[in-house]
Amino acid sequence: MIVIEQIEELGDDYPSPAVAVGTFDGVHRGHREILKRVVQRARQEEGTAVVFTFARHPLEVVDPSKAPPLITPLSIKRDIIAALGVDLMIAATFTPGLAATSPRDFVKTYLVDRLRARFVCVGYDFAFGNARAGSPEVLRKLGEEHQFGLDVVSAMAVDGQVVSSTLIRALLAAGDLRQAARYLGRPYAIRGHVEHGAERGKGLGYPTANLPATADLLIPDGVYGGQAWLKQGLHKALVNVGSAPTFGGEARRVEVHLLEVEEELYGETLTLFFLERLRDERRFESPSLLRQQIDSDKRQADAVFAAFPRFSPEDWTLLP
Ligand SMILES: Cc1cc2nc3c(=O)[nH]c(=O)nc-3n(C[C@H](O)[C@H](O)[C@H](O)COP(=O)(O)O)c2cc1C
Ligand SMILES: Nc1ncnc2c1ncn2[C@@H]1O[C@H](COP(=O)(O)OP(=O)(O)OP(=O)(O)O)[C@@H](O)[C@H]1O
Structure with missing residues (x-):
């Protein structure tokens, strides 16, 4: 897997990119479903499985007092994502400029112009762009405009609970390693x-x-x-x-x-x-x-x- 930290470093030799976008802290079982679909799609199309993620948590920029500690520091996140068969990981630095970008501009600048995404996969509650105004529905409309396909993964539950990074952090803080492992899948x-x-x-x-x-x-x-x-x-x-x-x-x-x-x-x-x-x-x-x-x-x-x-x-x- 190739890892780049700035999308500007991206060359042109990435055919038919299938892209997962998200913070993916923990790379838990819900996240893994999204990444698996991107890899599957890339293999079908002889394309490139891409993850567009962030090196640190976006809240460190948006609202530092609410920024959580990371479940997966970058080196571990990279290894887990590589093991899933992803070809390219963009571990971008989340900036105030990015936080201020509208959903429409985010899609146009990053997914369309820079990445040339043919297929995008996100989870059921994906929120992106300024004030988290972008949703899977917004992304679907923009996909129709810019001709990329979209797959939205529905909420994955384990033991009757929807898996989330927040839930896993709370279990870890309480010392419940066993249940955290159920949701992380490791x-x-x-x-x-x-x-x-x-x-x-x-x-x-x-x-x-x-x-x-x-x-x-x-x-x-x-x-x-x-x-x-x-x-x-x-x-x-x-x-x-x-x-x-x-x-x-x-x-x-x-x-x-x-x-x-x-x-x-x-x-x-x-x-x-x-x-x-x-x-x-x-x-x-x-x-x-x-x-x-x-x-x-x-x-x-x-x-x-x-x-x-x-x-x-x-x-x-x-x-x-
Ligand atoms: C399994 C394990 C349990 C430990 N439990 C305690 C403990 O309850 N209280 C404590 O003061 N130190 C505890 N220690 C830490 C030891 O005091 C520490 O390993 C020892 O002082 C050696 O320190 P060093 O690695 O700096 O040489 C524990 C260490 C191990 C490996
Ligand atoms: N249980 C889940 N099932 C399917 N998709 C999920 C699940 N949890 C998160 N996702 C998706 O993964 C992507 C990245 O989400 P994010 O990194 O915010 O994870 P999260 O677990 O929802 O974190 P947090 O608890 O901080 O909200 C989003 O598109 C989100 O919808």
Whole structure:
């Protein structure tokens, strides 16, 4: 998949583009249905499957006080979208100019003149252009004018709930990783480079690879059962998100203890899937009491690994 950040970088060699437009934070199951249709259409027409999305959330420009943390930072969003078979991803910067563009001008400038879209796919509540005035109906009329086809995906529900990024963020903030995974179609994931910590973990019997806790980390502090995707292998992990109050409290970090790997990981890129929240982070009276607790976390995590639906980290999906 080719990724560009500015639509101006687009060349001319993209035949018959089928385009999905949206923020797609989380690339959840509703979003995936839209992207699948675009890929299917492109394959039928020997065209190009294109996603026109944004590197950050548009609300960061439109109304920063309402801007949510991202479920999928750009590098993860890119990998999920690539795994679906999309050919070209435009990860544009949302600007005040774009926010002020009317629906008609947005379609003319971006979809028609720049992208030469032949087919567009959006979801049931797609809103675009100045004051979110554009809707699927508006897009349909503009499509008739500019000769592109339109497919509007109806609301996808799972467990009786319409899937949305907002719903998934709320579940993650409440620590309900399992239900969030149902809507995402995979476990919640973060990615980072392994950093140096205080080097106490080895003494505890649980050495950890540390990732910085970014502002987008949506889940609460606590201990989690997870899986770490590292150098093309998936490894069971016990994870602490927090500031280690037993040792006086430090900057918030994500500490990953890999259960099956013992090697130097500094500087490696690690993708971490969170399966289930096991408990709150607590202050212990002594390191040995903390160690005993982690021994029991490990036993609890074993049950989580056994029960969690299998998933493919390369396809970013739960397996049937
Ligand atoms: C599974 C797990 C659970 C943890 N739980 C707690 C906890 O409840 N309270 C706490 O203060 N620290 C907790 N820690 C953090 C340890 O204190 C921390 O890993 C240790 O101090 C090593 O830090 P270092 O990586 O900076 O060397 C936990 C770590 C792991 C791996
Ligand atoms: N459950 C769903 N089924 C089908 N399409 C969906 C679903 N959820 C979102 N979409 C569509 O995906 C596109 C991108 O939407 P958006 O990124 O706003 O996602 P969202 O889940 O609706 O987010 P938010 O909760 O922030 O409104 C839109 O066209 C929207 O209609």
